[in-house]
Amino acid sequence: MNALDALQPVYAISGFVVGTLVGLTGVGGGSLMTPLLILLFGISPAAAVGTDLLHAAVTKTAGSFVHGLKQTIDWRVVRRLATGSIPMTVVTIAVLRLLDINSPAARDLINGALAVALVVTAATFVLRDRLIARYSARLALLAPRRTMVLTIVAGGVLGLVVSISSIGAGAIGVTVLFLLYPKLPMARIVGSDIAHAVPLTLVGGIGHWLLGAVDLPVFASLIMGSVPGILLGSYAAVRTPDRILRVVLAGMLVVVATKLSLALVSASTNVAAVKTITSH
Numbered sequence: 384m385n386a387l388d389a390l391q392p393v394y395a396i397s398g399f400v401v402g403t404l405v406g407l408t409g410v411g412g413g414s415l416m417t418p419l420l421i422l423l424f425g426i427s428p429a430a431a432v433g434t435d436l437l438h439a440a441v442t443k444t445a446g447s448f449v450h451g452l453k454q455t456i457d458w459r460v461v462r463r464l465a466t467g468s469i470p471m472t473v474v475t476i477a478v479l480r481l482l483d484i485n486s487p488a489a490r491d492l493i494n495g496a497l498a499v500a501l502v503v504t505a506a507t508f509v510l511r512d513r514l515i516a517r518y519s520a521r522l523a524l525l526a527p528r529r530t531m532v533l534t535i536v537a538g539g540v541l542g543l544v545v546s547i548s549s550i551g552a553g554a555i556g557v558t559v560l561f562l563l564y565p566k567l568p569m570a571r572i573v574g575s576d577i578a579h580a581v582p583l584t585l586v587g588g589i590g591h592w593l594l595g596a597v598d599l600p601v602f603a604s605l606i607m608g609s610v611p612g613i614l615l616g617s618y619a620a621v622r623t624p625d626r627i628l629r630v631v632l633a634g635m636l637v638v639v640a641t642k643l644s645l646a647l648v649s650a651s652t653n654v655a656a657v658k659t660i661t662s663h
Contacts, residue, residue, distance in 0.1 A: 394424075394604035402442070402612025412439055413549040414504045416605070417497065426598060428493040429484045433591025434598045435549040438605045440585040442613060443552075447581050450574030457567060457575045460560065463531055464579040467538025468545075469586055475546035476590030484594045493547055500550040507554045514558065519565035530563055537563070538579070546587045552580040 401415045413435050420431035450456050482489040507514075525533070537559045544551045556576040564572065591597050 391600065391604045394601050395608035397423075398438075398605035398608030399612035400608075402609030403616035404612075412442065412553065412609075413545070413551070414501055414554070417549045418501065420601070421494075421497075424601075426601065427485065427596075428490050428497065429479075429591065429594075429596040430598050432493060432497075432547070432549045433588060433594070433596035434602050434605070436545070436584045436588035436591060437597055437602050438588075438609065439549065439552070440581060440588050441606055442609055443577050443580040443584060445610070445613075446577045447574075450570075450577060453570070453574070455568075455570040455574035456578045457564075457571050458578075460534065460564065460567075460575045461579045463534040464538035464541070464556070464575075465582055467535040467540075468542030468579070468583045471539040471542030472546045472583060472586045472590065475543055476587065476594070479547070479590075480594055484591070484596050496544065496547040497550065500544055500548040504550055504554045507558050511554075511558050511561070515561045515565070519562055522562050523565045525563075534559075534563055542583060542587075545583055546590070549584070549587070552576070552583055556580070 397416070397419055401412060401419070404415060416438065417431045417435045420426040420434065421428055426434070447456070479489055482492070522530075537556075541551055541556055541559075544555070553576065556579065557572060560567070560572045560576055567575075588597065
């Protein structure tokens with residue numbers, strides 16, 4: 384089978400749809416793509432996470448290039464986030480290796496992390512403006528060193544969550560930066576978050592690939608669709624109310640999180656039933 388034969392239109396179409404939504408909202412790639420690969424296409428949770436991490440690394444690189452040209456990246460913030468996220472990503476990948484990433488324990492861990500990350504991301508979409516209005520002024524009074532430490536800690540949390548679920552680098556990362564750096568222009572916050580996501584998702588994606596948890600043909604198909612989708616969504620973003628998009632997307636994430644939770648409970652019940660039968 385050659386490379387062209389391996390490309391699958393259904394994945395390219397999915398990449399286009401998700402890419403368009405990411406272009407419209409600026410976030411949501413992992414929170415939509417990973418559950419889609421699991422629930423709709425039946426890809427294993429580990430492979431879905433690893434494939435989406437590499438997919439995100441490519442798309443975020445393109446975004447970082449644009450922000451770099453516009454000089455809307457604060458590299459000081461990127462370095463602080465990466466100081467926490469990269470080591471935590473390496474540690475998380477090592478733990479997944481010890482668990483055996485394709486084992487039932489690892490699968491349940493990834494599914495559980497996905498469900499929690501989706502709910503947190505949905506809440507972030509809806510409550511972001513309120514959180515910023517309530518806490519940003521207070522956090523702006525923190526000493527510079529305290530802000531630096533909190534940024535590194537936030538990077539570590541993102542490294543843990545994203546490495547397991549591929550979710551959170553966008554919505555959660557942007558909200559954290561809004562809170563810790565309220566005086567930073569929005570364009571620089573978004574640009575810095577995207578730039579940080581490149582090494583984070585790349586290291587996580589390579590780690591999953593080394594563990595055999597990346598589907599390269601699916602990855603190639605996703606890229607074929609997501610790049611034009613992001614371009615289209617970015618063009619249409621100025622014509623669509625951001626608040627409406629965020630509420631709709633949050634609702635979708637809650638539904639997906641519920642389905643993942645039910646699938647996890649169902650799988651656990653089935654395993655328990657099998658163990659009971661075999662014990663007798």
